[in-house]
Amino acid sequence: MQSISVDLMILMTILLVTLILFVWGRWRYDIVALFALLAVAITGIISFDQVFLGFGHPAVITVAAVLVISRGLTKSGFVDVISRYTSRVGDNIVVQIMTLTGLVIILSAFMNNIGALAILMPVAIRMIRKSGKSPSLVLMPLAFGSMLGGLITLIGTPPNIIIATFRDQYGTGPFFMFDFAPVGLGIAIVGFLFISLVGWRLIPQREGQADHALIQIKDYVTELYIPEKSKMIGKRVRDLEAMTEENVAVVAILRKEQRFPAPSSRRMLREGDVLILRGESREFKLLADSAELGIVENKRYKEDLLRSDDVSIIEAVIMPHSLMVGKSARNLQLHSNYGVNILAIARQGRRLSARLGSIRLRSSDVLLMQVPTDKMSDTLSTLGCLSLAEREIQFGRPRQVMLAVLIFGSAILVSFLNILPIQIAFTCAALAMVAFGVLSINEAYKGIDWPVIILLGAMIPVGQALEISGGAQMIANTLLEIGGSIPPYLALLIILVITMFLSDLVNNAATAVLMAPIAINVALGLGVSIDPFLMAVAIGASSAFLTPIGHQSST
Structure with a gap:
């Protein structure tokens, strides 16, 4: 039995606490990391001069560069040019799922x-x-397809890049661009066929409100007007909303022939203004009484009144x-700070009917919102939201599309021919995206998932x-001792299953970092090549299909 040093005991304790915090999810994974x-620095397990060397690691640089290039491809309109053709596939659900899943696999x-x-x-x-x-029929296949696509190439997912650098550290050189394809492509094809022909049929259909019911907000909207001598004359929109602790939102103002969707919180209220309000009936009654407002008899509400060229x-x-997680609209002051009104909230396929201003928001909540059109992208990025159904897809200029594809293709070719290391080639490509105007500097930085x-x-x-501490060797020896004289293929299966299980609970990149040294030591203990074991870690780390927390695509 291998003796355990004090440093190793401390390290194992730190890792155990880290894994628990990852699974708990109380703090975001970067804070836990x-x-x-x-912790390993303060306890002396690694020296102080090595603490932050990881931020200059080739894997980190490559991931950052790939994120910038991906943002450039998206901004140029390249992906939109491809995706617009999917609308021509017809109404057959199997054909739709095959088209969408296949396309996301290729892009990913x-x-x-x-x-x-x-x-x-x-x-x-x-x-x-x-x-x-229901959109749920295509969203899960789409998420799974994005994970399968990442298995095919070196740049498809961060675990692949991490695994390549571990191989390089052991003197056998890194994996190159398409070294993952013989395994990853086979798995992607099998997964594609299963999802398209069988898997989507197993997706549970929630009873109750349909997914599109979020759009129907008529029952939660009313119209009040400001009569003569009302105390709200001369007040601002924010003063009115504050009277209900922002559980009622002013989503539009009708003023004679003018209309103001999502009016600024600083807009002045005038006599005769008709206010279109979002909230609940009991809140409307209280507001009408306390603010001295009149009820409009002949209501003119329709959804088009809530949008304009300036408001979407x-x-x-x-x-x-997202910074919204765990906070309410009232805490965030969405209207005052961002010009955003929440019109409805859906959670796990069901619309929430509670006071919207008081609901503590959660990850994966779906929001129906009024957003300033010209600031939509920046606002969603700042809030940490992903748009689900924009009304139109914007297409880039042909020159921008060709330029982005040329830059990206050149980086792949240079890496494939081993002219430059991938971290150098892709950093050059990211810089070229900015230098040639495909991206602005701010857009490049926003494209990085910090x-x-x-x-x-x-x-x-x-x-x-x-x-370094011998922890990986100890875990590997324990696995080999438990398994006795197990054949290499069985050891490979064990590593794969452990990695897959861990990736369902912990971020896939963290899983790859922790499992790679263990897999290498198992391979060395068996006297076989480390490549299949590293490949098993790469595949397992990107196979977080069982839970919604293992991979951002599932979330």
């Missing part, structure tokens, strides 16, 4: 899978709603890293500490 990094092999998913989700929702079916109505889902970068930069030194 920083905790683990600082060469760009960030979250980016590919974000572009295709509005297309999928519009397509399935035209067929009169969109559906958006709250992402896990929590993932922090996670990788923090966890890589932790993974190295696991190797």
Whole structure:
């Protein structure tokens, strides 16, 4: 039995606490990763001068560059040019799922899978709603397809990049661009066929409100007017909303021949203004009494009154890293700070009927919102929301599309021919996206998923500490002792299953960082090549199909 040093005991305790915090989800994964990094530094397991070396690791640089390039491809209109043809596939549900899943697999092999998913989700929702079916039938296949596509190439998903650098550290050189394809492509094809022909039929159909019911807000809207001598004359919109603690929102003002959708919280109220309000009936009655407002008898409400060239109505889902998680609309002051009105909230397929201003928002909640059109992209990015059903898809100029594709293709070719290391080639491509005007500098920085970068930069030194301390060797020896004289293929299966299980609970990049050194030591203990074991970790880390928390696509 291998003796355990004090440093190893401390490291294992830190890793155990880290895994518990990852699963618990109380703090975001990048914060947990920083905790683990600082803990191994403060306890002396790694030296202070090595603490932040992970942020300059080739895997971190490559992931950041790929995210910028993906943003460039999206901004140029390249993905939209491809996705617009999906609307021609007809109303057959099997053909729709095959088309959408196949397209997201192809796109995810060469760009960030979250980016590919974000572009295709509005297309999928519009397509399935035209067929009169629930969007849930296509959203899960789309999410799974984005994960399958990432298995095919080196840049498809962060775990592949991490695994390639681990291989390089052991003197056998890194995996190259298409080294994952013989395994990843086979799995992607099998997964594609299963999802398209069988899997979608197993998706549970929730009873109750249909997914499109979120759009129907008529029952939650009323019209009040400001009569002569009302105390609200000369007051501002924010003063009126404050009277109900923002549980009632002014979603439009009708003033003679003018209308103001999503009026500014600073807009002055005048005599005769007709206010279109979103809320609940009991709130309307209280507001009418306290604010001295009159009830409009001949109501003119229709959804078009809530939008204009300057104001759009969109559906958006709250992402896990959103600043909205755990807060209410009142806490966030969405109307005052962002010009946003929440019109409806759906959670797990059901519309919430409670006071919208008081509801604490959760990851994966779907919101129907009024958003300033010219600030829509920036507002959603700031709030941490992903648009589900924008009314139109914007197409880039042909020159921008060709330029983005040329830059991206050149980076792949240079990497494939081994002219430059992938981190250098793709950093050059990211810089070219900015230099040639495909992206602005601000757009490039916004394209980087900083929590993932922090996670990788923090966890890589932790993974190295696991190797240096002998922890990886100890775990590998324990697995081999438990299994006795197990054949290599069975050991490979064990590594794959453990990695798959862990990736369902922990971020896939963190899973790859922790499992790679263990897999390598198991392979060395068996006296076989490390390549199949590293490939098993790569596949397992990107196979978080069982839970909604293992991968951002599922969330």
